[in-house]
Amino acid sequence: MSVMDPTSRCSNKDALIAYLYDECDARARSEMESHLLGCDACAQEVRAFRSVRENMAAWTPPERPLGLRVVTPDRMSRGFWRRFARRPAWALAAAALLIVALAGALTTVEVRYGRDGFMFRIGSAAAVSSQPPPATVWRADLERLEQQLRQEIGAGRQSWPGEAQNVVTVADAGAAEPDRDALLGRVQRLIEESERRQQRELALRMMQMAQEFQEQRRIDLRAIDQTLDQNFGELDYLLRVSGR
Amino acid sequence: MCRTDEELVARSAAGDVDSFSQLVVRWERPIYSLAYRVLGREEDARDVSQETFLRAFRAVKGFKGEAKFSSWLYRIALNLCRDWMRRERRVGSLHGVADGAGFDFDAFDTGEESVEDFVVRRDLSRVVARAMAALPPEQRTAIVLKEYHGLTFQEIADLQGCPLSTVKTRLYQGLTVLRRHLDRTGVGEPMPVRNVLPYSIKE
Numbered sequence: 001m002s003v004m005d006p007t008s009r010c011s012n013k014d015a016l017i018a019y020l021y022d023e024c025d026a027r028a029r030s031e032m033e034s035h036l037l038g039c040d041a042c043a044q045e046v047r048a049f050r051s052v053r054e055n056m057a058a059w060t061p062p063e064r065p066l067g068l069r070v071v072t073p074d075r076m077s078r079g080f081w082r083r084f085a086r087r088p089a090w091a092l093a094a095a096a097l098l099i100v101a102l103a104g105a106l107t108t109v110e111v112r113y114g115r116d117g118f119m120f121r122i123g124s125a126a127a128v129s130s131q132p133p134p135a136t137v138w139r140a141d142l143e144r145l146e147q148q149l150r151q152e153i154g155a156g157r158q159s160w161p162g163e164a165q166n167v168v169t170v171a172d173a174g175a176a177e178p179d180r181d182a183l184l185g186r187v188q189r190l191i192e193e194s195e196r197r198q199q200r201e202l203a204l205r206m207m208q209m210a211q212e213f214q215e216q217r218r219i220d221l222r223a224i225d226q227t228l229d230q231n232f233g234e235l236d237y238l239l240r241v242s243g244r
Numbered sequence: 245m246c247r248t249d250e251e252l253v254a255r256s257a258a259g260d261v262d263s264f265s266q267l268v269v270r271w272e273r274p275i276y277s278l279a280y281r282v283l284g285r286e287e288d289a290r291d292v293s294q295e296t297f298l299r300a301f302r303a304v305k306g307f308k309g310e311a312k313f314s315s316w317l318y319r320i321a322l323n324l325c326r327d328w329m330r331r332e333r334r335v336g337s338l339h340g341v342a343d344g345a346g347f348d349f350d351a352f353d354t355g356e357e358s359v360e361d362f363v364v365r366r367d368l369s370r371v372v373a374r375a376m377a378a379l380p381p382e383q384r385t386a387i388v389l390k391e392y393h394g395l396t397f398q399e400i401a402d403l404q405g406c407p408l409s410t411v412k413t414r415l416y417q418g419l420t421v422l423r424r425h426l427d428r429t430g431v432g433e434p435m436p437v438r439n440v441l442p443y444s445i446k447e
Contacts, residue, residue: 014412021390021415023397052423055431056391058368059376061280066272066290068297070265232366239360 249313256304275321281388282325296321375425383418
């Protein structure tokens with residue numbers, strides 16, 4: 001290894017890197033130093049790499065505190081209820097209202113037909129929430145879907161009063177047994193349509209919210225970046241002026 | 245009393261949360277810096293740091309001490325960074341790796357440097373960040389581990405799961421690209437800066 005022609009030494013980049021980072025033994029170091037004395041190309045490369053390494057030290061991560069803290073579940077729950085109890089009454093009332101509103105938005109109306117007539121029940125929209133919206137939705141698709149939903153809802157509103165009247169009549173009278181199956185089928189279809197509409201509307205809202213949030217985030221980040229650039233441009237200018 | 249990582253890990257494994265908290269305090273900056281320089285964005289680096297310690301906390305009972313605790317943490321963080329970058333590519337994120345926009349303006353220390361030096365350092369930081377962003381992830385990671393964390397070739401090879409010679413090749417190629425990039429942007433002679441190697445996992 002000690003007798004090595006200059007060409008092979010030049011092509012041995014592993015040895016150059018080991019020398020640069022001082023991770024080689026004394027013999028390899030000595031050989032590389034001898035080589036560098038007679039090889040301008042390699043000597044220049046080593047100097048350039050050292051310069052790069054020194055410049056790299058200028059890139060430092062932000063020094064703001066991370067604030068990471070270990071919180072176990074029991075500590076967390078104790079802390080939560082302690083903080084919760086300290087909240088003023090109006091804040092608790094507002095939170096309760098918000099929870100009720102959210103629960104309302106996530107529930108669906110279930111209609112059932114039986115011998116006693118009709119039964120309405122409010123339940124949770126598990127089917128809706130178990131289907132997450134797709135990750136990426138284009139705005140045009142969203143607008144088209146929104147348009148379609150509005151048309152369907154509008155058409156549904158026009159036809160519902162008549163349907164509802166029929167239903168009530170049958171339920172109250174209890175005498176139209178022959179039409180019962182047909183009626184049940186119609187009611188079932190109405191219910192299914194209503195559920196589908198609600199699911200799609202909820203999915204639409206969630207997708208819109210997610211997209212708007214992403215857009216706003218991008219806009220904010222861009223604005224912050226521009227402001228910082230502007231401030232530093234002014235600072236550069238002031239420095240130049242003050243230096244004259 | 246300052247306990248070693250090994251002592252704190254043993255106590256953490258026995259259920260001592262405060263010991264794990266001490267490990268977090270000790271290692272959060274290195275892990276955050278690693279994630280920041282590999283991913284290039286502050287918010288992502290914060291998320292990765294948090295997730296790293298969360299995973300470490302969950303798995304600390306199974307940590308047998310075959311490797312150093314710091315190496316184990318670095319491995320978790322790098323795996324998370326890799327997953328992060330894959331996900332970014334999959335969803336076609338508009339973000340690239342750092343362009344230096346995350347430079348810390350709070351770092352301006354009136355006691356140690358002049359405003360002129362600070363401005364030069366900020367500009368240089370941006371140039372370096374952009375140059376690093378141009379590197380392939382494997383080269384960037386190898387350079388970050390070597391330059392900013394002081395790992396040996398062997399430690400980097402273990403973390404990256406590749407032969408020693410591959411690490412050296414990555415470093416050589418990465419430095420060559422950086423050199424070209426810095427030359428192109430007119431960064432010649434290095435300016436004096438502090439914090440060349442603020443921490444190391446060497447003991």
